[in-house]
Amino acid sequence: MTTWDNAQRLRESRKRAGAPYAQGKRVAKKDATALLEAVIRPGDRVCLEGDNQKQADLLATALAAVNREKIHDLHMVQSGVVLPEHLDLFELGIARRLDYAYSGPQSQRIAKLLFGGKIELGAVHTYLELFARYYVDLTPQVALIVAVSADREGNLYTGPNTEDTPAIVEATAFKDGIVIAQVNEIVDKVPRVDIPGDWVDFVIESDKPFYVEPLFTRDPGAITETQILTAMLAIKGIYAPYGVQRLNHGIGFNTAAIELLLPTYGERLGLKGKVASHWALNPHPTLIPAIESGWVKQVHSFGSEVGMDDYIRARPDVFFTGPDGSLRSNRAFSQVAGLYACDMFIGSTLQIDLQGNSSTVTADRVAGFGGAPNMGSDARGRRHPSQPWLQAGKEADPDSPAALRRGRKLVVQIGETFGDKNVPLFVENLDALKLATKLKLDLAPVMVYGDDVTHIVTEEGIANLLLCRNNDEREHAIRGVAGYTDVGRGRDRKLVQQLRERGVIRRPEDLGIDPLDADRRLLAARSIKDLVRWSGDLYAPPSKFRNW
Amino acid sequence: METLNYRHKAPQRAKGSKRQVIVGVVASGNLEVLAERVLPDSECEVDIRTAAEGFGEIWQAVVADFVERRSPGGLKFSINDGGARPDTVALRLAQAVSAIEGERT
Numbered sequence: 001m002t003t004w005d006n007a008q009r010l011r012e013s014r015k016r017a018g019a020p021y022a023q024g025k026r027v028a029k030k031d032a033t034a035l036l037e038a039v040i041r042p043g044d045r046v047c048l049e050g051d052n053q054k055q056a057d058l059l060a061t062a063l064a065a066v067n068r069e070k071i072h073d074l075h076m077v078q079s080g081v082v083l084p085e086h087l088d089l090f091e092l093g094i095a096r097r098l099d100y101a102y103s104g105p106q107s108q109r110i111a112k113l114l115f116g117g118k119i120e121l122g123a124v125h126t127y128l129e130l131f132a133r134y135y136v137d138l139t140p141q142v143a144l145i146v147a148v149s150a151d152r153e154g155n156l157y158t159g160p161n162t163e164d165t166p167a168i169v170e171a172t173a174f175k176d177g178i179v180i181a182q183v184n185e186i187v188d189k190v191p192r193v194d195i196p197g198d199w200v201d202f203v204i205e206s207d208k209p210f211y212v213e214p215l216f217t218r219d220p221g222a223i224t225e226t227q228i229l230t231a232m233l234a235i236k237g238i239y240a241p242y243g244v245q246r247l248n249h250g251i252g253f254n255t256a257a258i259e260l261l262l263p264t265y266g267e268r269l270g271l272k273g274k275v276a277s278h279w280a281l282n283p284h285p286t287l288i289p290a291i292e293s294g295w296v297k298q299v300h301s302f303g304s305e306v307g308m309d310d311y312i313r314a315r316p317d318v319f320f321t322g323p324d325g326s327l328r329s330n331r332a333f334s335q336v337a338g339l340y341a342c343d344m345f346i347g348s349t350l351q352i353d354l355q356g357n358s359s360t361v362t363a364d365r366v367a368g369f370g371g372a373p374n375m376g377s378d379a380r381g382r383r384h385p386s387q388p389w390l391q392a393g394k395e396a397d398p399d400s401p402a403a404l405r406r407g408r409k410l411v412v413q414i415g416e417t418f419g420d421k422n423v424p425l426f427v428e429n430l431d432a433l434k435l436a437t438k439l440k441l442d443l444a445p446v447m448v449y450g451d452d453v454t455h456i457v458t459e460e461g462i463a464n465l466l467l468c469r470n471n472d473e474r475e476h477a478i479r480g481v482a483g484y485t486d487v488g489r490g491r492d493r494k495l496v497q498q499l500r501e502r503g504v505i506r507r508p509e510d511l512g513i514d515p516l517d518a519d520r521r522l523l524a525a526r527s528i529k530d531l532v533r534w535s536g537d538l539y540a541p542p543s544k545f546r547n548w
Numbered sequence: 549m550e551t552l553n554y555r556h557k558a559p560q561r562a563k564g565s566k567r568q569v570i571v572g573v574v575a576s577g578n579l580e581v582l583a584e585r586v587l588p589d590s591e592c593e594v595d596i597r598t599a600a601e602g603f604g605e606i607w608q609a610v611v612a613d614f615v616e617r618r619s620p621g622g623l624k625f626s627i628n629d630g631g632a633r634p635d636t637v638a639l640r641l642a643q644a645v646s647a648i649e650g651e652r653t
Contacts, residue, residue: 226635418633459635484606484634
């Protein structure tokens with residue numbers, strides 16, 4: 001006879017196995033590993049909450065300490081591979097298969113483990129794609145999550161870094177999985193309920209606050225004149241003519257420079273109120289001067305940023321905050337916002353090929369993607385019009401009838417032609433291809449596909465790929481802004497000149513910009529201390545950014 | 549340490565009358581440029597001492613473009629390079645000409 005409640009009964013047996021370690025839902029820290037050994041079964045799909053920023057570090061350590069005779073062959077499904085323990089699981093044989101999105105700080109070690117066959121890689125996902133699979137074919141049997149505080153019923157307060165938690169818990173709790181939360185403290189009443197208690201099975205109080213990576217802090221002191229020049233080009237050559245109001249910025253120094261030029265250079269160009277008013281963005285400290293100068297109407301965030309909490313609390317008109325006053329972030333919703341409701345993504349990358357494909361994977365680093373692929377792609381399901389979207393669609397396809405023509409999202413890659421240690425940004429072939437061959441992957445890990453990219457900005461100028469009519473033009477538009485790299489020096493000068501005459505390539509002088517004006521004095525803040533001052537002392541930078 | 553030297557014909561004399569200027573700093577990823585008005589009006593020379601070896605082809609291209617764009621006739625440039633990227637080199641050279649021509653201080 002068919003039974004229809006196997007998963008429910010399995011869930012009950014897992015809960016029963018964990019019950020001896022719990023008082024109500026509360027489990028002592030010293031019993032964390034025993035609890036995991038009781039609840040998890042070999043081969044389980046486990047989400048060990050490792051987000052872009054916050055980390056379930058106590059649970060990561062506890063899981064790495066399980067007896068591998070009992071627990072092995074786990075399939076880890078988590079967006080961030082960030083802590084050393086995340087990879088220890090594979091070295092110790094506790095976990096075998098991995099589906100993830102981002103591995104910034106572990107990019108070198110993960111590459112070694114992939115090459116060494118210690119990790120069986122499912123795929124490198126975009127955030128939304130991985131969250132989507134939590135609901136279809138990668139639903140976790142056990143989720144190990146992290147929050148600021150819990151009450152006795154298990155109601156959780158995530159604080160400003162809500163990030164991935166709702167997406168993970170919803171998928172796990174409602175498909176008969178077990179949810180275990182580490183919290184900084186157990187309290188009588190949580191400041192607000194971010195995750196309802198009946199979705200949470202066990203709660204462990206940690207003896208120290210969970211780790212959060214300050215990923216979105218860029219020191220204005222490190223911004224170069226060339227980065228300022230690229231920022232001027234972007235503002236005058238893209239933000240202004242398209243009238244981009246709704247947007248997302250990457251985390252590089254070029255976009256930090258743009259944020260710091262809005263109240264100075266942008267103001268001088270008369271753009272206040274016309275561009276950069278509505279954002280899907282983490283609370284970048286470098287956005288503070290633009291916020292204080294009245295440029296920014298609204299910001300929805302994927303996560304928070306270390307040191308920004310008091311500032312956010314004091315600017316509720318700009319940020320999304322709860323009744324308790326602190327930020328409510330949500331990575332899944334903010335990614336959706338960036339995908340469907342923003343007209344532009346602008347960010348940096350490590351390599352761009354001749355067709356505009358870009359990747360942050362290099363020969364010995366597999367960094368994953370972060371948010372860029374969702375932000376940096378055209379949403380084919382989009383139906384609402386906006387001026388920048390319609391204008392970009394028209395440039396790409398001038399001949400179709402306007403009422404039937406799709407708009408285009410502006411996807412802008414910005415950077416200097418040479419990066420750190422004189423490594424060229426432009427390459428004939430992406431290192432991602434070599435990686436795919438070496439690991440026998442069906443797909444090379446491409447971050448932003450060339451056919452989604454609309455503009456490339458370097459110190460040499462702007463290439464508008466929307467105006468290119470064939471692959472040859474596209475290649476030369478790219479070569480034409482690739483400076484003195486091999487790709488740039490391989491240009492056909494005549495063809496590049498023709499593209500410039502058509503406005504496909506625009507040089508600083510074509511936009512009335514003198515490179516000698518790219519001066520650090522243009523930055524609204526030139527140091528972290530300046531940012532603190534702009535914030536009225538509300539911004540509290542982490543110690544590694546304090547140099548006074 | 550590598551030394552490179554390039555001589556070019558310049559169609560026009562650099563404006564102004566200042567004898568010499570220094571721009572930039574010697575630091576990793578940066579460079580110092582000394583510009584001196586010591587050559588005949590139709591000539592220009594760029595003398596490079598660089599910490600990064602093997603970038604001769606790129607230097608040659610950067611210097612040729614610079615001379616074509618700015619026509620710094622009469623100037624000799626001595627560069628002390630700490631492995632700056634080409635964009636920084638081009639910027640410092642342009643700054644040096646601008647400074648000796650007296651456009652800016």
